[in-house]
Amino acid sequence: MLKPRIIASLLIKDGGLVKTINFKEPRYLGDPMNAVRIFNEKEVDELSVFDISATVKGNGPNFKMIENFASECRMPLCYGGGIKSVAEAQQIFSLGVEKIAISSSAIYNPTLITELSNKVGAQSVVVVLDFKKNFLGGYNIYTHNGTKSVNKNPFEFIKGLQLLGAGEIVLNNIDRDGMMNGYDFSLVEKVRNVATLPMTVIGGAGNMADIGKLIKQFGIIGSAAASIFVYKGKLKGVLINYPSSEEKTMLLKEYLKF
Amino acid sequence: MIGIIDYGVGNINAFINILKQIGVPYKKVSNESELVNVQKLILPGVGHFDYAMKRFQDSGMIDKINKMVLQQNTPVLGVCVGMQMMANNSDEGILPGLGWINAEVKKFDSTQLIGNEPLPLPHMGWNDITLEKFSPILTGLENNSHFYFLHSFYFVCHEDSDRIASANYGSNFTCVANHKNVFGVQFHPEKSHNYGIKLLKNFSELC
Numbered sequence: 001m002l003k004p005r006i007i008a009s010l011l012i013k014d015g016g017l018v019k020t021i022n023f024k025e026p027r028y029l030g031d032p033m034n035a036v037r038i039f040n041e042k043e044v045d046e047l048s049v050f051d052i053s054a055t056v057k058g059n060g061p062n063f064k065m066i067e068n069f070a071s072e073c074r075m076p077l078c079y080g081g082g083i084k085s086v087a088e089a090q091q092i093f094s095l096g097v098e099k100i101a102i103s104s105s106a107i108y109n110p111t112l113i114t115e116l117s118n119k120v121g122a123q124s125v126v127v128v129l130d131f132k133k134n135f136l137g138g139y140n141i142y143t144h145n146g147t148k149s150v151n152k153n154p155f156e157f158i159k160g161l162q163l164l165g166a167g168e169i170v171l172n173n174i175d176r177d178g179m180m181n182g183y184d185f186s187l188v189e190k191v192r193n194v195a196t197l198p199m200t201v202i203g204g205a206g207n208m209a210d211i212g213k214l215i216k217q218f219g220i221i222g223s224a225a226a227s228i229f230v231y232k233g234k235l236k237g238v239l240i241n242y243p244s245s246e247e248k249t250m251l252l253k254e255y256l257k258f
Numbered sequence: 259m260i261g262i263i264d265y266g267v268g269n270i271n272a273f274i275n276i277l278k279q280i281g282v283p284y285k286k287v288s289n290e291s292e293l294v295n296v297q298k299l300i301l302p303g304v305g306h307f308d309y310a311m312k313r314f315q316d317s318g319m320i321d322k323i324n325k326m327v328l329q330q331n332t333p334v335l336g337v338c339v340g341m342q343m344m345a346n347n348s349d350e351g352i353l354p355g356l357g358w359i360n361a362e363v364k365k366f367d368s369t370q371l372i373g374n375e376p377l378p379l380p381h382m383g384w385n386d387i388t389l390e391k392f393s394p395i396l397t398g399l400e401n402n403s404h405f406y407f408l409h410s411f412y413f414v415c416h417e418d419s420d421r422i423a424s425a426n427y428g429s430n431f432t433c434v435a436n437h438k439n440v441f442g443v444q445f446h447p448e449k450s451h452n453y454g455i456k457l458l459k460n461f462s463e464l465c
Contacts, residue, residue, distance in 0.1 A: 046406075073272070074455075096269035097269075121309075
């Protein structure tokens with residue numbers, strides 16, 4: 001049977017591996033390629049790489065860096081950051097990336113989703129949405145690393161995504177980023193009510209039990225995390241890590257309803 | 259020498275890295291003249307069926323490769339959409355397939371339910387495979403090896419004897435097919451860690 005995916009998510013800023021808290025205070029962790037090699041050894045289910053400097057600086061994707069990632073990865077790779085056109089996306093696929101993630105360009109130019117989907121197939125088109133709770137208890141989508149609020153009803157927008165040609169949606173809660181205090185289940189619930197496409201959740205995982213709980217509640221879902229796979233211990237020493245296949249099997253056994 | 263068919267679709271570098279690692283001679287082939295000294299072929303593929311078929315047709319290699327596969331019995335491994343292209347036709351597009359295996363490609367039925375939820379598409383992630391009959395390409399890959407899948411369409415063999423292994427997503431579907439020298443895998447061996455490496459090694463060792 002299909003297993004829920006446990007995804008390691010790497011943030012890149014100016015070519016270096018970083019980790020943020022609430023999308024701020026990027027802490028430099030080292031050479032991202034070292035992390036990839038360790039994740040290969042650990043047999044990670046999937047790897048997501050988001051270049052957080054690409055859109056903000058307006059430079060667009062760093063193709064050389066992406067090629068290095070794609071060549072090194074022995075697991076599926078999703079790249080996001082600064083993709084604005086079908087041509088850029090196709091160049092990234094030709095470098096050997098399985099999936100591309102778009103966020104601000106999906107929001108401001110939704111026809112790009114359709115154009116991409118027609119060219120590369122929906123299975124490879126991922127839409128990443130960054131959420132923040134507003135003071136009324138609802139949610140807003142943000143772009144540009146959480147600095148620009150989007151004037152759209154998030155759930156109406158999500159409803160239309162599958163029809164536009166998206167193959168996967170990644171939900172990120174900015175308020176939980178780096179906090180390691182658990183995923184935002186109410187956000188996932190709200191999105192599940194309006195969309196059936198494969199979903200990945202990121203933002204808040206503080207330990208493997210948080211991932212287990214997400215799987216328990218939502219079944220086949222992608223659970224992505226960064227902090228727990230790059231830090232060890234209360235003092236957050238940098239140590240690239242990932243559960244062994246035995247640990248993963250135990251986790252699924254404990255939390256997944258068959 | 260394994261020739262990895264480079265027609266602008268699919269993850270050539272990922273195959274190269276693995277073949278390099280296991281010490282198998284390989285080369286990228288992107289035009290007819292590069293097909294000399296190639297004894298085996300890998301046909302990668304991602305994306306839309308028609309787009310991939312069109313790119314393959316435009317590559318100028320198709321006649322020579324058809325000849326190698328159908329007349330000279332050159333072993334060929336199709337991966338993901340590369341496998342689907344080996345069928346006669348696909349629900350995803352209107353262009354004919356290569357017809358190397360008597361099969362068609364159909365879309366998963368997204369209206370069927372898993373529990374109370376509709377079947378999410380694409381089928382994405384790690385799934386077990388079940389061996390249905392022996393094939394040298396699966397040597398050492400006992401039941402319940404798992405591989406990475408990423409697709410919304412699946413391969414339906416018209417000849418039972420061509421079905422080698424299946425996976426389950428809503429229902430059982432063929433994920434490894436083999437007809438004579440033609441092999442197809444729906445999953446991504448180049449992205450399936452040691453299971454995928456083993457499968458590619460098996461392919462490289464076929465006589």
